[in-house]
Structures are given as C-alpha cells and as structure tokens.
Amino acid sequence: xxxxxxxxxxxxxxxxxxxxxxxxxxxxxxxxxxxxxxxxxxxxxxxxxxxxxxxxxxxxxxxxxxxxxxxxxxxxxxxxxxxxxxxxxxxxxxxxxxxxxxxxxxxxxxxxxxxxxxxxxxxxxxxxxxx
Amino acid sequence: xxxxxxxxxxxxxxxxxxxxxxxxxxxxxxxxxxxxxxxxxxxxxxxxxxxxxxxxxxxxxxxxxxxxxxxxxxxxxxxxxxxxxxxxxxxxxxxxxxxxxxxxxxxxxxxxxxxxxxxxxxxxxxxxxxxxxxxxxxxxxxxxxxxxxxxxxxxxxxxxxxxxxxxxxxxxxxxxxxxxxxxxxxxxxxxxxxxxxxxxxxxxxxxxxxxxxxxxxxxxxxxxxxxxxxxxxxxxxxxxxxxxxxxxxxxxxxxxxxxxxxxxxxxxxxxxxxxxxxxxxxxxxxxxxxxxxxxxxxxxxxxxxxxxxxxxxxxxxxxxxxxxx
Numbered sequence: 083x084x085x086x087x088x089x090x091x092x093x094x095x096x097x098x099x100x101x102x103x104x105x106x107x108x109x110x111x112x113x114x115x116x117x118x119x120x121x122x123x124x125x126x127x128x129x130x131x132x133x134x135x136x137x138x139x140x141x142x143x144x145x146x147x148x149x150x151x152x153x154x155x156x157x158x159x160x161x162x163x164x165x166x167x168x169x170x171x172x173x174x175x176x177x178x179x180x181x182x183x184x185x186x187x188x189x190x191x192x193x194x195x196x197x198x199x200x201x202x203x204x205x206x207x208x209x210x211x212x213x
Numbered sequence: 214x215x216x217x218x219x220x221x222x223x224x225x226x227x228x229x230x231x232x233x234x235x236x237x238x239x240x241x242x243x244x245x246x247x248x249x250x251x252x253x254x255x256x257x258x259x260x261x262x263x264x265x266x267x268x269x270x271x272x273x274x275x276x277x278x279x280x281x282x283x284x285x286x287x288x289x290x291x292x293x294x295x296x297x298x299x300x301x302x303x304x305x306x307x308x309x310x311x312x313x314x315x316x317x318x319x320x321x322x323x324x325x326x327x328x329x330x331x332x333x334x335x336x337x338x339x340x341x342x343x344x345x346x347x348x349x350x351x352x353x354x355x356x357x358x359x360x361x362x363x364x365x366x367x368x369x370x371x372x373x374x375x376x377x378x379x380x381x382x383x384x385x386x387x388x389x390x391x392x393x394x395x396x397x398x399x400x401x402x403x404x405x406x407x408x409x410x411x412x413x414x415x416x417x418x419x420x421x422x423x424x425x426x427x428x429x430x431x432x433x434x435x436x437x438x439x440x441x442x443x444x445x446x447x448x449x450x451x452x453x454x455x456x457x458x459x460x461x462x463x464x465x466x467x468x469x470x471x472x473x474x475x476x477x478x479x480x481x482x483x484x485x486x487x488x489x490x491x492x493x494x495x496x497x498x499x500x501x502x503x504x505x506x507x508x509x510x511x512x513x514x515x516x517x518x519x520x521x522x523x524x525x526x527x528x529x530x531x532x533x534x535x536x537x538x
Contacts, residue, residue: 090263092362092445094256108425109434124270125425126434150435152267154422159263163362163438 083118084137087158089144091165097142101134104158106151122154129200131208132160143168145208147201164201168208176205219488222481226474233470239303240463243456247394250359250453254391257449261442267435268409276428281377282407282436289382291330292322293350293372295404295444296342297388297451298335299357304455305462307389308337310399311451315387318401327382332371334448360452365445373440376405388447389454397454404443407436 085104089097105115107130114125127149134142149162183199272278296315298308315338319329332351333339339352351371356364375381384405389397424431 088259088263090260092257092260092365092442093253095259109430110425112425114425121423123423123425124267124274124428124431125423126431150264150267150431150438152263152270161260161263161267161438163366163441 083156085116085118085153085156085158087134087160089132089160089162089165089167091161092163096165096167097134097144099134099142100137101142101158102137103135104132104153105135106130106132106146106160108151116153116158118156120153120156124152125150127151127160127162129197129204131204143208143210145171145201145204147204166205166208168210171205171209173206173209173211176202176209180206219481219484222477222484226477226481229470229474229477233467233474236463236466236470240460240467243460243463246358246456247453247460250449250456251391253359254446254449254453257442257446261446264435264439264442268432268439270422271424271428271432271435272409274422274424274428276432278409278432279429280433280436282373282405282440283409285406286376286379286382289379290326291328291381292319293330293332293375293381293384294319294322294401295332295368295372295384295386296334296338297357297386297447298333298338298341299451299455300336300354301358302337303462304459305465307397307455307458308335308341311387311389312338312341314399314401315385318385318387330375330381332368334368334451357448357452357455360445360448362441362445365441365448368448369437369441369444372405373437381405386444386447388451389458391450391453391457394457394460397457402447405440407440 084100084102087097087099087101087104088095103115103117105113106125107113107128109126109128114123116123127146129147130145132144132146132151136142144165144167146160146162147164149160149165151161152159179198180202183195183202186195187199294315296311298311302308322329331342331347331349332353333342333349334353335357336354339349339354342349351368353364353368372381372384376384383403385401386404387399387401389399391397
C-alpha cells in the first residue's frame with residue numbers, strides 16, 4: 083500500500099497523490115525517508131527539498147522553506163508556509179538570488195542573507211542543478 | 214416654465230441611468246469576487262485543519278505549554294485590538310458593523326482599567342479611528358481585497374513580538390465572519406494568548422509517535438505558524454464578507470436607481486403633458502380672443518374667415534382661375 087501524500091501551503095494544496103518513498107530533511111539536519119508502514123512521526127522540516135517517489139515511477143520534488151511533516155497510518159502530510167514544486171521554480175532567478183545572498187554574506191549582512199541563501203539553495207537543489 | 218422643468222427631469226433621468234449602470238457593474242464584479250474569495254477560503258482550510266491536528270497530537274504527547282504565545286501576561290495593562298475592515302466603501306454596513314463591535318470591546322477593556330492599542334487593517338478603520346483622535350499603532354492597507362499569506366505574516370509579526378515581550382495582556386481580533394453569501398456577522402475573537410484545543414489528559418500520549426526534535430521543540434516552531442494561519446483565515450473570511458456586503462449594497466442601489474427612474478419618468482411625462490395642454494389652451498384662447506374682436510359671436514377663426522376675405526388683391530394678381538368665376 084503506497085503512502086498518501088499531501089503537500090499543503092496556507093493558500094492551497096500543492097500536491098496530493100500516492101508515493102512509495104518520501105524523503106525530507108528535518109531541522110536537526112538529517113535526511114529521513116519514509117516507506118509505507120513507517121511509525122507515526124511528527125517533525126519540523128529544514129529549508130531544503132522534499133522528494134516523493136511516485137508509485138508509477140518518476141518523482142516529484144519541491145523546495146520547502148521550513149515546515150512540518152506528519153506521518154501516520156501511511157498518510158504523509160507536509161505543511162509549509164512557503165513551498166514550491168520544482169516545475170514552478172525559476173532557476174535563473176534562484177541563481178541570481180544565490181549570488182546576491184553570497185555577496186551580502188561576504189559584506190557581513192548575516193541573518194537575513196543566510197536565510198535567503200538557504201532558500202535559493204533549496205530551490206536550486208529542487209530543480210536538481212546544485213553544483 | 215414647464216419646458217424647462219421637463220429638460221431638468223430628462224437630465225436627472227439620464228444621470229440616474231448612468232449611476233445604475235455603474236452600480237450594476239459593481240454588483241457583478243462583487244459577485245464573482247465572492248465566489249473567488251470562498252474558493253480561496255476553501256483551499257486554505259486543509260492547512261489550518263492540519264496544523265490544528267498536529268498541535269493536538271503534540272499536546273497529547275506531552276509537549277510543554279510554556280511558549281510565550283500561550284501564557285498570560287498578568288503584568289501587562291494593555292489590550293490590543295486588530296480590526297479588519299475594507300479599503301473601499303460601497304459595501305453597506307460592513308465597515309460600521311466591525312468598527313462598532315470593536316468599539317464595544319474597547320469600551321469593555323477600558324472599563325476593566327486596561328489601556329488599549331489599535332492595529333487596523335483597511336483604510337476605513339484607519340480613517341475612523343484617526344478621525345476620533347485615537348492613536349493607531351499599526352496600520353495595514355491594500356490587502357483586504359484579495360489577502361495573501363504574506364499579509365497575515367506581516368500582521369502577525371506586528372502583534373507577536375509585542376505579546377512575547379509581555380507588553381500586551383491580550384489581543385482581540387475584530388472581523389466579519391462569513392457564513393454564507395446572505396449571512397455575515399461582525400465578531401470579536403480572542404487571538405492571544407492562543408487557545409490551544411483542549412485535550413483529554415487521561416487519553417495519554419498516542420502510542421509510538423516519533424518526534425524530531427522534541428514535542429515541545431516542534432510545538433514552539435509550529436505555534437507562530439498557527440498564529441499566522443488563524444489570522445489568514447480571518448482575513449479570508451473578512452474578504453469574502455466584504456465582497457458579499459458590496460454585492461448586496463450594489464444590488465439594492467441598482468434597484469433603487471430603477472425605482473427612481475420610473476418615478477422620475479412619470480413626473481416628466483406629466484410635466485410634458487401639462488406643457489402640451491397649456492399650449493393648446495393658449496392657442497384656443499388666443500383664437501377665441503381674435504374671433505370675438507372680428508365681431509363673430511360663436512364662430513371660430515377658420516369658418517369665419519376665408520382667403521378671399523383676407524387677401525382679395527393678392528389672390529386676384531396671382532390666381533387667375535379665381536377671377537374667371
């Protein structure tokens with residue numbers, strides 16, 4: 083039995099479907115993958131990607147800018163107030179944002195620029211073009 | 214003069230007609246906006262339901278309820294009010310109702326000896342409170358028409374830090390709840406301290422839940438999101454209510470314009486009739502006066518006079534057939 087996955091942002095449901103594997107990264111920094119039959123789990127997600135390996139082959143990747151994951155009874159629910167599916171990410175824009183953030187960090191603007199860099203990196207990683 | 218009155222009425226009817234076109238258009242626009250706003254509210258529901266469910270799970274797992282957003286601030290002497298109104302008018306009693314509800318709660322807070330602080334969303338509330346000479350601590354505009362999540366985040370940020378530092382005793386949220394296209398209600402709801410869903414303590418932790426990080430850690434992360442999500446759904450409700458109120462107000466305005474047009478046309482037709490009657494009377498009166506001065510007692514002008522009588526020379530010169538006989 084596959085996992086019923088829902089990726090929900092405050093404004094709408096971004097993705098809803100069946101997957102065989104769900105991979106995410108929790109705040110602690112560790113990647114975690116869920117297979118059907120996983121123990122109930124609640125976790126806070128880091129700014130990174132989540133990947134759903136779809137039942138019929140192929141996969142769906144999304145960039146998550148912080149959020150939560152709840153797994154119970156083969157239902158996976160991911161809540162994120164900022165989430166983007168890879169197909170909707172503008173890679174050029176993400177690269178520009180990354181450069182800008184790196185430059186800002188070198189100038190010493192830390193907290194905000196770090197956040198911007200993390201978001202840009204997550205976007206690039208979601209598209210699968212992380213160098 | 215009668216003709217002048219008719220012209221004035223005609224102009225008024227024209228202006229009522231063009232007003233009616235505008236109100237009709239606004240009604241139709243508002244109607245589509247209501248549907249859209251309802252859809253947005255519906256698509257926002259999974260997130261807020263889910264976030265509530267996660268919080269229930271966390272509390273059941275024994276997460277400590279010690280987050281600053283959950284505790285009371287007994288020292289604080291200020292109650293904050295977030296008032297959500299629209300930017301534009303033309304929506305009947307929508308804004309007045311919310312403002313009045315908010316003012317009642319403000320008065321209640323004052324009676325308890327509390328200070329108050331205003332955070333207003335929408336130009337209408339801002340104008341109203343500024344006009345009353347009350348200090349507005351934060352004002353947001355341009356977001357109630359079609360609120361996005363970032364708007365909720367902005368407002369939440371304005372409130373949250375002040376609550377967390379212990380400055381505010383409570384935060385109340387005044388907005389209009391949307392029940393259906395026909396029913397909306399201005400309400401004032403407790404916003405902070407957050408009320409987390411009550412969980413039966415006997416139920417104990419659900420078996421085998423894994424947490425990363427700890428339940429308390431996740432709860433502390435999730436509560437600010439919960440705050441934003443509640444604010445977001447209030448904004449969406451308010452927006453749907455605003456459009457529904459506007460639709461209703463504009464429908465009434467269109468109907469009134471129609472009624473006004475009918476009654477004005479009636480007055481105008483009567484005025485025109487009067488003018489025609491007066492004109493006929495004047496002609497008849499003039500003819501009679503002319504007739505009696507020529508000597509005839511009862512006859513009217515045409516039967517009494519003929520062309521030959523009036524212009525004998527003229528006829529002789531031009532029309533020869535007349536002279537042959």
